[in-house]
Structures are given as structure tokens and as C-alpha cells.
Amino acid sequence: MSPRLEEASATLPYHVGIIMDGNGRWAKAQGKGRLEGHKKGAEVARDVVRWAKNLGVKQLSLYAFSTENWQRPKLEVRGLMSLLAILLPKTLPEMMQNNVRFCTLGDISPLPHSARKAVEQASERTKNNDGIELILCLNYGGQQEVLAATKASLQWALAQDDPNVAIENLTLSKFRDHMWCHQIAPLDLLIRTGGEMRISNFHLWDAAYAELYFSDVLWPDYSQHHLQLAIENYQRRERRYGLTSEQVTHE
Numbered sequence: 001m002s003p004r005l006e007e008a009s010a011t012l013p014y015h016v017g018i019i020m021d022g023n024g025r026w027a028k029a030q031g032k033g034r035l036e037g038h039k040k041g042a043e044v045a046r047d048v049v050r051w052a053k054n055l056g057v058k059q060l061s062l063y064a065f066s067t068e069n070w071q072r073p074k075l076e077v078r079g080l081m082s083l084l085a086i087l088l089p090k091t092l093p094e095m096m097q098n099n100v101r102f103c104t105l106g107d108i109s110p111l112p113h114s115a116r117k118a119v120e121q122a123s124e125r126t127k128n129n130d131g132i133e134l135i136l137c138l139n140y141g142g143q144q145e146v147l148a149a150t151k152a153s154l155q156w157a158l159a160q161d162d163p164n165v166a167i168e169n170l171t172l173s174k175f176r177d178h179m180w181c182h183q184i185a186p187l188d189l190l191i192r193t194g195g196e197m198r199i200s201n202f203h204l205w206d207a208a209y210a211e212l213y214f215s216d217v218l219w220p221d222y223s224q225h226h227l228q229l230a231i232e233n234y235q236r237r238e239r240r241y242g243l244t245s246e247q248v249t250h251e
């Protein structure tokens with residue numbers, strides 16, 4: 001850990017989310033096919049877990065496949081799913097060694113059997129680890145997550161003695177209990193690589209007060225140094241949550 005990060009460890013982001021973007025452009029620039037970019041990107045995804053853990057991050061969400069990514073060319077989708085099925089079991093020993101708890105966010109039921117099996121095996125094998133939580137967002141969409149929570153909240157309300165009162169009394173915290181992410185902390189720092197400045201349906205609810213950090217670096221070129229820069233930048237931010245700067249400094 002750099003002395004600077006150590007000094008300010010109180011302000012370390014607990015939950016970091018990364019939109020790992022730029023694999024395709026990286027491959028194109030190298031005269032390679034898109035899948036080569038995804039392969040290199042997957043290696044960096046494996047490494048970033050270790051970097052984040054070394055820097056003191058407790059939860060790391062990696063956006064690996066969005067609900068909209070199914071619309072990509074069939075060959076690319078198939079390649080991404082095979083990568084998951086092949087690389088995840090290979091990464092398991094390293095995850096065990098680094099005390100990584102693996103879990104997913106998103107509906108994994110439409111994934112091909114081999115990919116789903118790899119995901120379930122990794123979740124099961126690492127469930128007692130507590131060094132860092134790796135949340136792989138797979139077939140994940142923030143809007144879909146909010147819709148699912150809305151449906152679950154309504155079903156919960158309909159099962160109460162007076163559904164109207166239950167709906168009337170529904171709080172933000174009660175609603176969040178019905179979200180897929182209910183066991184994960186809200187996002188503190190949201191990083192997007194690849195130069196685009198958009199959320200692309202990543203954690204919508206939980207990014208409400210996340211600090212946003214955009215990097216032009218294409219994901220396959222991302223390094224520990226880049227992650228450290230993002231965290232140091234985060235540590236210089238003042239998170240006000242709607243208050244005034246004076247209120248925040250005095251409290």
C-alpha cells in the first residue's frame with residue numbers, strides 16, 4: 001500500500017464498481033479479433049481483484065456482461081460465455097489463496113450450462129472466504145434489478161394483512177431489502193474505463209451517491225497504478241449527500 005493510501009485509509013472506498021470497457025477497441029487497435037480483447041480483459045479482471053484487495057477495498061463489483069450484451073453478434077456472446085466457463089475454474093485456486101469470496105449479481109439462469117456451473121462452483125467453494133468480496137455482474141441490468149425489487153415489494157405488500165397500509169409504509173430501506181444487491185454495501189466509487197461517460201445500466205439504485213471516475217484507458221491496458229490513481233482521486237472528494245460543505249466538515 002502506498003504511504004498516501006495508508007494515511008487516508010479511513011476514507012478508502014468500501015465498495016468499488018468497475019465498468020470494464022474497451023476490450024473491443026483494444027483488440028481492433030492491435031489488429032486482433034474482439035475475442036482476443038475479451039481474453040486480455042479477463043486476465044486484467046483476475047488481476048484487479050488482487051490489486052483492490054491489496055489497496056484495502058472490501059467489495060469489488062465487476063461489470064462483465066450486461067442484459068443488453070446478449071444483442072451482440074452470436075459468436076462474441078458465445079466466446080464470452082466460453083471464456084467464463086474456462087477461466088473461472090482456472091482462477092479458483094488463486095481466489096482461494098487470496099481469500100476472495102466470489103458471488104454474482106444478475107439473473108444467471110439464461111447462461112449456458114457450462115458457464116452457470118463454473119459460477120455456481122466458484123460461489124460455493126469460496127463462500128467462507130472473507131478477504132474481499134468479488135461481485136461479478138453477469139446478465140446484470142440496473143433497471144431490471146429495480147423492476148424485480150418493485151415486483152417483490154408488491155408481492156410482499158399483498159401478503160400483509162392490509163396491503164394498502166404496507167405499500168403506504170414502504171421505505172427506501174425496506175425496498176432495498178428486495179433488491180438483488182441487498183447484502184452488498186452501496187457503491188462508493190464507480191470507475192468506467194474506455195473513455196465513455198455513461199452508466200450503461202450498471203448499479204442504478206446503489207450508485208445514487210457513488211463518486212464517478214472515468215478513465216480513458218482501455219480495460220486490457222488497466223493496471224494497479226490506474227486503480228491507485230482512481231482511489232487517490234476518490235480520497236480527495238468531499239461526499240456531501242445533500243448537505244453543505246460546512247456541515248460535512250463539522251460533523
Ligand code: IPE
Nearest residue numbers: 020021022023024025026064
Ligand atoms: C467491454 O468491452 C466488455 C463487455 C461489454 C463484455 P467492449 O467489448 O464493450 O469493448 P468496446 O467498447 O467495444 O471497445
Ligand code: IPE
Nearest residue numbers: 019020021063064065066200
Ligand atoms: C457496458 O459496456 C457493459 C459491460 C462493461 C459489461 P458496453 O460496451 O456494453 O456499454 P455501451 O454499449 O457502450 O453503453
Ligand code: MG
Nearest residue numbers: 021022023194
Ligand atoms: Mg463497450
